[in-house]
Amino acid sequence: MTVTQTAESQVSPGGAPAPRMRRSLNEIGLLAAIVVLYVALGSTAAGFLSVDNQLGMLRDAATVGIAAWGVTLVIISGEIDISIGPAVAFASVLVAKGAAEWGLGVGGAVLLTLAAGMAWGALAGWLRARFEVPSFIATLGIWSALGGLGLYLTDALPVVLPSSGLFDVLGGTVLGIPTPALVMIALFLVFAYVARYTGYGRSVYAIGGNAPAARMAGIDLAKVRVLLFATTGLLSAITGILLAARLGSGNGGAASGLEFDVIAAVVIGGTALAGGRGSMLGTLLGVVFITVISNGLVLLGVDSFLQNVVRGVIIVAAVLVNVLVTKRSRATRET
Amino acid sequence: MGATDASASTAAGPSTVAPDSAGAAAVAVVVDGVTKHYPGVQALTDAAMTIRSGEIRALLGRNGAGKSTLIRVLSGVERADAGTVDVAGERFGDGGVRRAAELGISTVHQELSLVPELSVAENMYLGRWPRKGGHVDFAGMRAGAAAVFGRLGLDIDPDAPVGSLSLAARQLVEIGRALREEPRLLILDEPTSALAAAEVDVVLDTVTRIAEAGVAVLYVSHRLEEIRRIAHSATVMRDGRVVETVDTAEADTAHIVSLMLGDATEAAERPALRTVDRDATPLLSVRGLSVPPKVLDVSFDVHAGEVLGIGGLMGSGRTEILRAIAGFAPAAAGTIAVDGRDLGRPSARAMKRLGVGMTPEDRKDEGVVPLLGVDENLVMSELDSVRTGPTIVPAKVRNAAQALIRRLSIATAEPRTPIVNLSGGNQQKAVIGRWLHAGSRILLLDEPTRGVDVQAKAELYRLVRELADGGVAVVFVSGELEELPLVCDRVLALREGRIVGELTGSEVTTDAVLTAAMAA
Numbered sequence: 002m003t004v005t006q007t008a009e010s011q012v013s014p015g016g017a018p019a020p021r022m023r024r025s026l027n028e029i030g031l032l033a034a035i036v037v038l039y040v041a042l043g044s045t046a047a048g049f050l051s052v053d054n055q056l057g058m059l060r061d062a063a064t065v066g067i068a069a070w071g072v073t074l075v076i077i078s079g080e081i082d083i084s085i086g087p088a089v090a091f092a093s094v095l096v097a098k099g100a101a102e103w104g105l106g107v108g109g110a111v112l113l114t115l116a117a118g119m120a121w122g123a124l125a126g127w128l129r130a131r132f133e134v135p136s137f138i139a140t141l142g143i144w145s146a147l148g149g150l151g152l153y154l155t156d157a158l159p160v161v162l163p164s165s166g167l168f169d170v171l172g173g174t175v176l177g178i179p180t181p182a183l184v185m186i187a188l189f190l191v192f193a194y195v196a197r198y199t200g201y202g203r204s205v206y207a208i209g210g211n212a213p214a215a216r217m218a219g220i221d222l223a224k225v226r227v228l229l230f231a232t233t234g235l236l237s238a239i240t241g242i243l244l245a246a247r248l249g250s251g252n253g254g255a256a257s258g259l260e261f262d263v264i265a266a267v268v269i270g271g272t273a274l275a276g277g278r279g280s281m282l283g284t285l286l287g288v289v290f291i292t293v294i295s296n297g298l299v300l301l302g303v304d305s306f307l308q309n310v311v312r313g314v315i316i317v318a319a320v321l322v323n324v325l326v327t328k329r330s331r332a333t334r335e336t
Numbered sequence: 337m338g339a340t341d342a343s344a345s346t347a348a349g350p351s352t353v354a355p356d357s358a359g360a361a362a363v364a365v366v367v368d369g370v371t372k373h374y375p376g377v378q379a380l381t382d383a384a385m386t387i388r389s390g391e392i393r394a395l396l397g398r399n400g401a402g403k404s405t406l407i408r409v410l411s412g413v414e415r416a417d418a419g420t421v422d423v424a425g426e427r428f429g430d431g432g433v434r435r436a437a438e439l440g441i442s443t444v445h446q447e448l449s450l451v452p453e454l455s456v457a458e459n460m461y462l463g464r465w466p467r468k469g470g471h472v473d474f475a476g477m478r479a480g481a482a483a484v485f486g487r488l489g490l491d492i493d494p495d496a497p498v499g500s501l502s503l504a505a506r507q508l509v510e511i512g513r514a515l516r517e518e519p520r521l522l523i524l525d526e527p528t529s530a531l532a533a534a535e536v537d538v539v540l541d542t543v544t545r546i547a548e549a550g551v552a553v554l555y556v557s558h559r560l561e562e563i564r565r566i567a568h569s570a571t572v573m574r575d576g577r578v579v580e581t582v583d584t585a586e587a588d589t590a591h592i593v594s595l596m597l598g599d600a601t602e603a604a605e606r607p608a609l610r611t612v613d614r615d616a617t618p619l620l621s622v623r624g625l626s627v628p629p630k631v632l633d634v635s636f637d638v639h640a641g642e643v644l645g646i647g648g649l650m651g652s653g654r655t656e657i658l659r660a661i662a663g664f665a666p667a668a669a670g671t672i673a674v675d676g677r678d679l680g681r682p683s684a685r686a687m688k689r690l691g692v693g694m695t696p697e698d699r700k701d702e703g704v705v706p707l708l709g710v711d712e713n714l715v716m717s718e719l720d721s722v723r724t725g726p727t728i729v730p731a732k733v734r735n736a737a738q739a740l741i742r743r744l745s746i747a748t749a750e751p752r753t754p755i756v757n758l759s760g761g762n763q764q765k766a767v768i769g770r771w772l773h774a775g776s777r778i779l780l781l782d783e784p785t786r787g788v789d790v791q792a793k794a795e796l797y798r799l800v801r802e803l804a805d806g807g808v809a810v811v812f813v814s815g816e817l818e819e820l821p822l823v824c825d826r827v828l829a830l831r832e833g834r835i836v837g838e839l840t841g842s843e844v845t846t847d848a849v850l851t852a853a854m855a856a
Contacts, residue, residue, distance in 0.1 A: 198727045199726050200726070200728065211704065214705050218717045219774075220716070
C-alpha cells in the first residue's frame with residue numbers, strides 16, 4: 002500500500018550538508034588525513050621528505066593509480082575487477098617475450114600487449130554482459146588463468162628486456178619525473194573528463210545507480226559493460242609494460258596482490274562497492290593515501306608482515322569512517 | 337499441480353453453506369465501531385460488520401476506501417483508536433499480531449512472502465520449523481504440509497522448491513501456510529489479482545473448500561465475477577466507512593458500483609472535452625497483440641493529440657501491453673505500426689528512435705537513478721542535444737533541465753539535487769520529463785500517478801492534456817479507474833487480457849469505466 006507523499010525541503014534532515022558538499026567533505030577529509038600523515042611521517046620517518054623518496058612514491062603510486070582509474074568506473078557501475086595483479090604480471094611477460102624472444106621488436110611487443118589487454122578485458126566484459134556471469138567470477142577466472150600463463154611461459158624466471166630507447170624512457174624519468182607518474186596523471190585527466198563529461202561516463206553512473214532504469218532509458222548496458230572491462234584490461238597492460246621497463250625484465254610473479262591495493266584505493270577514495278557513487282578525484286586521493294602509508298611503514302622499519310596488518314586495519318578504518326559519514330548525511334526516502 | 341476434483345464450480349453462486357439460515361452457523365467475527373485515524377487522514381470511521389463461520393464475505397471499495405486499514409486492524413498490525421473486534425466471542429483487545437494469531441486470524445497479503453529457494457514445506461513452517469531431537473524435523477514438516485493440501489484436495493509436492501511453482505501454486509502455498517494455524521478467520525487480500533484467468537479457478541475452489549470446513553473468509557477483491565462465484569455476501573466501503581453489506585446473489589453491478597462511488601461530484605471535476613482528429617493515420621496501431629499468459633488479444637489505435645486510457649484491474653495485462661509496444665518484451669503474436677508502418681518485432685532501441693517513450697510502473701525500481709541529479713535523470717535518454725562533440729556541456733544540461741523543471745513545475749531546490757530527495761510526484765514528473773526531453777511523440781505512461789499525492793496528480797493530469805494539445809499521442813494506463821475520466825479522451829476497458837469495452841468522449845465516466853472493467 003502506498004503512502005501519500007508530502008513535499009519536503011531539499012536539505013537533508015539533521016541540517017547535514019547538501020549532497021555536493023558532502024562529497025567534497027569526503028575528499029577534504031582524505032586530503033586532511035594525507036596532510037596529517039605527511040606531518041607525522043616527516044617528523045618520525047627518516048628520509049620521508051627527501052626528493053628521492055617523493056619521486057619514488059610517485060612511481061609506486063603509478064603502479065596502483067593507472068589501473069585504479071579504470072577500476073573506479075567498474076565499481077561505480079556495480080561490478081568488480083579482481084584480475085589486476087596477474088594481468089599486470091602477464092603483460093610484463095608478454096612485452097618481454099615479444100621483444101626479446103618472439104622477434105616482434107619493441108614497438109610490436111608493446112602493441113601486442115596492449116591489444117591482448119583489451120582482449121582479455123573484453124572477454125570478461127562479454128561474459129558479464131551476455132551471459133550474466135558475475136564480474137567477480139569472470140575476473141577471478143582471468144586472475145587465475147593469466148597468473149598461471151605468465152609463470153608457465155617463463156618457467157617462473159624473469160625474461161630480460163632487450164635494451165631499447167623506448168624502454169629506457171618508460172622505465173626512467175622525463176624531466177626528472179618518473180614516466181609512470183606522468184602516464185598516471187595524464188590518464189587521470191582523461192578519465193576524470195570521461196567520467197564527468199561524456200555519455201559513456203554518465204551511463205556508468207546510471208547503470209550503477211539503477212541498471213533497470215538505465216535500460217529503460219535506452220542505455221546500452223552490454224556495450225558499456227564490455228568497454229568497462231576492456232579498459233581495465235588495457236590499463237593493466239600499460240601498467241605491466243611500465244613495470245617491465247622499470248625492472249628491466251618481464252616477470253610472471255610480479256605485482257602480486259596488486260588487485261587489492263587498487264580496490265582499497267578506490268574504496269578509500271569514496272567509491273561505494275554497491276555502485277552508483279564515486280569520483281576520480283577521490284580515487285586519486287585514495288591512491289596517494291595508500292602509497293604514503295605503505296612508504297611510511299617501510300621507512301619506519303616496521304616488520305614487513307606487520308605492515309600488512311597495519312594496512313588492513315587502516316583500510317577498514319578509512320572505509321568505516323567514510324560509510325558512517327555518508328549514512329548520516331544521505332537523504333533517503335521510502336516511496 | 338491441480339485440484340483433485342476436476343470440475344470448477346460452473347454454476348454461478350457460492351457453496352451451499354447458507355449462513356443466514358436460522359442459527360445454522362456461529363458468528364465468527366464481529367467488528368463494531370472501529371475507528372482509525374492517521375495524521376491527516378481519517379482512515380476508518382465506525383466500521384462495523386459481522387461474519388459467520390463458513391461465510392465468504394467479499395470486501396469491496398475504491399483505493400483509499402479503508403479496506404487495507406481494516407485488514408491491518410484485524411490482523412493486529414494496527415491498533416484501532418476506538419471500537420471493538422470480537423472473534424468467536426472473545427475480545428481482541430490491544431494484543432497486536434500475536435493476539436490475532438491466538439484468536440485464529442490469519443492473513444494472506446497481496447505481496448507473497450515466500451522464500452523461493454526453500455521447499456514448500458519449509459515455507460509453510462517459515463520461522464517456526466519444528467524440532468526433533470535438536471535438528472529440524474523435515475519429515476514432520478512434510479507430513480504437516482501434505483495434510484493441509486490433502487484437506488484442500490490440492491496436489492502440491494511439499495518438497496518442491498517454491499521458486500519452481502507457478503504463481504497460482506505459490507498463492508496456494510501461502511493460503512496453505514495461513515491454514516496451518518487452523519484459523520477462525522482467513523483474510524485474503526486480492527489473492528487472484530496477479531493471476532491469469534486460467535489460474536484463478538483453482539484458487540477459488542480452494543477458498544470455497546476452506547469455507548465449507550467452517551472457516552470465515554474475508555475476501556478483498558475488485559473482481560466482481562469471482563466475487564459472485566464464491567462470496568455469499570459483499571461489504572462495500574467508501575471513504576473509511578462501511579456503506580452496506582449486500583447479498584451477492586441479489587445485488588446487481590450498477591448498484592454495487594454506485595455504493596462504491598457514492599454521489600460522485602464528477603461533473604465538477606471533469607475537464608472540457610477535447611477534439612481529436614481521428615481521421616488521420618493513427619500514430620500508433622496495435623493489432624492482435626498477444627503476450628502470454630496475461631495479454632491474449634489486444635487491438636487499438638492511438639491518434640496524435642489523443643489521450644487514450646487503458647483501464648483494467650491488476651493482472652489484466654496493462655503493463656505487459658505497454659512493454660511489448662515499447663520493445664522491452666517480445667510479443668508472441670500481433671503487429672505494431674507507427675505512422676502506419678508495420679514494424680514487425682521492434683527492438684526497444686528502434687521504438688525509442690521512432691519517438692516512443694515509456695514511463696515504467698515502478699519508478700523506484702525502473703524509473704529513476706536515485707543518486708544522480710534531477711538534471712541528469714531528465715536528459716539521460718537523449719544526450720545529443722546537450723553535447724558538443726563527445727563532451728556533455730554542463731551549461732546545456734542545466735538549461736535543458738531548468739526549462740523542463742519550469743514547464744513541469746518540478747519542485748526541487750536546484751537541478752542537481754539527487755532525484756531521490758524529491759517527492760514521489762515530482763520524481764514522476766521528472767521521469768515523464770525525460771521523454772519530453774527526448775522528443776517523444778508517443779508516450780506510454782504506466783500508472784503514472786501511483787504513489788503520488790493529490791495535488792501532484794492534478795498537475796500530472798493537466799500536463800498530459802497539454803502534451804496532447806501539442807500533438808503527442810498518450811497511452812495512459814491505470815488501475816485507478818476513477819482517474820481515467822479526468823484525463824482521457826477515450827478509454828479502453830481491459831479485462832483478462834482482452835479489450836472488453838471502449839468509451840469515447842462524454843461516455844467516459846467513472847461508473848462506466850468501473851462497470852466495464854469489473855463487470856460480471
